[in-house]
Amino acid sequence: MASKFPTKKNGEVELRTRKGHDMTWSCDDHGEPIKFYCLEHKLPICHPCATKDHQKPCKLKNIQDIISQRRENLDDKKPKIEETKKRLKTLVSKIETVATSASRSIDAVKDQVKMTFEDKLKSVRDKKVGMVREINEEADEEIRMIHEKMNKRIKDCNTEIEKEEKIIKDKEAKLLSDTKTISEVVTKKTNNLSCKNQHAINTLMNIESTIKRVNQHDETLVNEAPQVxxxxxENLSLNVHQDVSDCLDRIQSEVERVKFVEREVGGEYYGRIGGYIGKWELVKSIHIPSVVNKPRVCGLVSDDEICVRDEDNNVMYITNINTQHTEKVIDEGVWITSCAPIDSNVIVCGKERDDCTDDRLDGCITLYDRQWKVIRDISSNSVYVDVDKDGMILTGQFDQSNIYIINPADDKIVNTITMQGKVVWGEIQALSSGDIVVCTGRNKYTVISRSGEEKAVIHCDGSDWPQCRVDKLTDTLYIAYWGGARNPIAVDQVSRDGIIQARKIVEYEQSDRTNLLSPCLVTPTGNFIGCDGNKLLLYKKTLIL
Incomplete structure (x- = not known):
């Protein structure tokens, strides 16, 4: 096989002699000069190669012919190469022109792209500015609304607090005015007693002076001694000392009764000056409209709202003692026995039903809202109701010994009080101490503890079905009864331990409109309410010494 042409560093072909032959090209395998060219294998070969490896079917040509032919072929390409070189050289300027033009076009496109996307970025940034502005405006509006709402709430809060403060200040002013009035009454009375006592002292001093003068002359002594x-x-028989002393004792005793009493009734706070007996004076008469055929007072549902039942049809009315307006609130034909406020939103009523045949009177307790819409019935063996200081419902049924304490939140009985040897005959009323006043007979009321222990018995002898009601703030009992011949009505004041504090503190005539005795009520603010059958009679108490 022929060797490759070695080259010098300058790129020229380097000819070399192989194996003692004077040759410039020899076979690598045999060291012989290259003589032939195998067309089949496309290789330059020596003579040994031709005879050994490249016989037929290989086709051989003389190497010189191949060299000449190849040289001719190359020389033939020179004109075309020169022509192509000329043509290519002419493209140099065009390339530069095209490159410059392309660069300008691309730069123009780039500029257009940049401008377009700068516009888009500006549009997005403008959009961002608009969105931020809108957000800020919305935030400002929300902040404004929040401030407006906050200011309104603060204003409403201030208004409400100012209103509550005014109520508190008005109540305080009223209580201070009441104490001032009591103080003025005491001061006036003690000043009168002081004057009376001083007058007695001055009289005795004048008598002593007269005795001294009369004793100076016998004639004067004889003539004036009988008159002296x-x-x-005469003056000693007046016993001014005893009279003044007794009056002072009464003042002290009555003033010691004066106290500030406070309590929540029906979920609302009340406070007043009370405790003393005083004197009840009629200040207002409120006519009961004729639509109420036979009125009977059932109870209080607020400080100024009196429940009045028509005994003809058992329809319930409410009379407001301030507005003097009477309104029908229950038209069920159900006998309401008693009612009381649980809180400022809920009223509880006890009912008596003719369709109950056993000791369980389902639906005999009903909760109403302040618009007198039924909230729900409570299934309980109950007729009479009241509400204690904790907002629990006290209830019991006629001729039964049990009194039940019911939680109005879930209607569950939380306690059962069993009276020993006594049964419920009428009203059940809660005292602030936790004790309970129960009508246990035709003319008897019993005070019992929460354990059922009897603490006091109040007998109303000589009276037919007296009506007892409790002042919720002082626990004083007011017992209304027929004063005689079933026409005059009288009221006694009794302590919760059964001691009669005052007889006939109020008396009035019963009208012919009804023959039923209504109880007397004391509102949480201290108004005394009686009913003569035609009118509600409003009394206020003053201190009498």
Whole structure:
């Protein structure tokens, strides 16, 4: 096989002699000069190669012919190469022109792209500015609304607090005015007693002076002594000392009764000056409209709202003692026995039903809202109801010994009080101490503890079905009864331990409109309410010494 042409560093072909032959090209395998060219294998070969490896079917040509032919072929390409070189050289300027033009076009496109996307970025940034502005405007509006709402709430809060403060200040002013009035009454009375006592002292001093003068002359002594002695006897018989002392004792005793009483009734706070007996004076008469055929007072549902039942049809009315307006609230034909406020939103009523045949009177307790819409019935063996200081419902049924304590939140009985040897005959009322006043007979009321222990018995002898009601703030009992011949009505004041504090503190005539005795009520603010059958009679108490 032929060797490759070695080259010099300058790129020229380097000819070399192989194996003692003077040759410039020899076979690598045999060291012989290259003589032939195998067309089949496309290789330059020596003579040994031709005879050994490249016989037929290989086709051989003389290497010189191949060299000449190849040289001719190359020389033939020179004109075309020169022509192509000329043509290519002419493209140099065009390339530069095209490159410059392309660069300008591309730069123009780039500029257009940049401008377009700068516009788009500006549009997006403008959009961002608009969105931020809108967000800020919305935030400003929300902040404005929040401030407006906050300011309104603060204003409403201030208004409400100012209103509550005014109520508190008005109540305080009323209580201070009441204490001032009591103080003025005491001061006036003690000043009168002081004047009376001083007048008695001055009289005795004048008598002493007269005795001294009369004793100075026998004639004067003989002539004036009988008159002086008569005057002494007259003044000493008046016993001013005892009268003043007794009156002072009464003042002290009555003033010691005066106290500030406070309590929540029906979920609302009340406070007043009370405790003393005083004197009840009629200040207002409220006519009961003729639509209420036979009115009977059932109870209080607020400080100024009186429940009045028509005994003809058992329809319930509410009379407001301030507005003097009477409104029908229950038209069920159900006998409401008693009612009381649980809180400022809920009223509980006890009912008596003719369709109950056993000791379980389902639906005999009903909760109403302040618009007198039924909230729900409570299934319980109950007729009479009241609400204690904790907002629990007290209930019991006629002729039964049990009194039940019911939680109005879930209607569950939380306690059962069993009276020993006694049964419920009428009203059940809660005292602030936790004790309970129960009508246990035709003319008897019993005070019992929460354990059922009897603490006091109040007998109303000589009276037919008296009506007892409790002042919720002082626990004083007011017992209304027929004063005689079933026409005059009288009221006694009794302590919760059964001691009669005052007889006939109020008396009034019963009208012919009804023959039923209504109980007397004391509102949480201290108004005394009686009913003569035609009118509700409003009394206020003053301190009398």
């Amino acid at each position: 002695l008569a005057s002494i006897d």
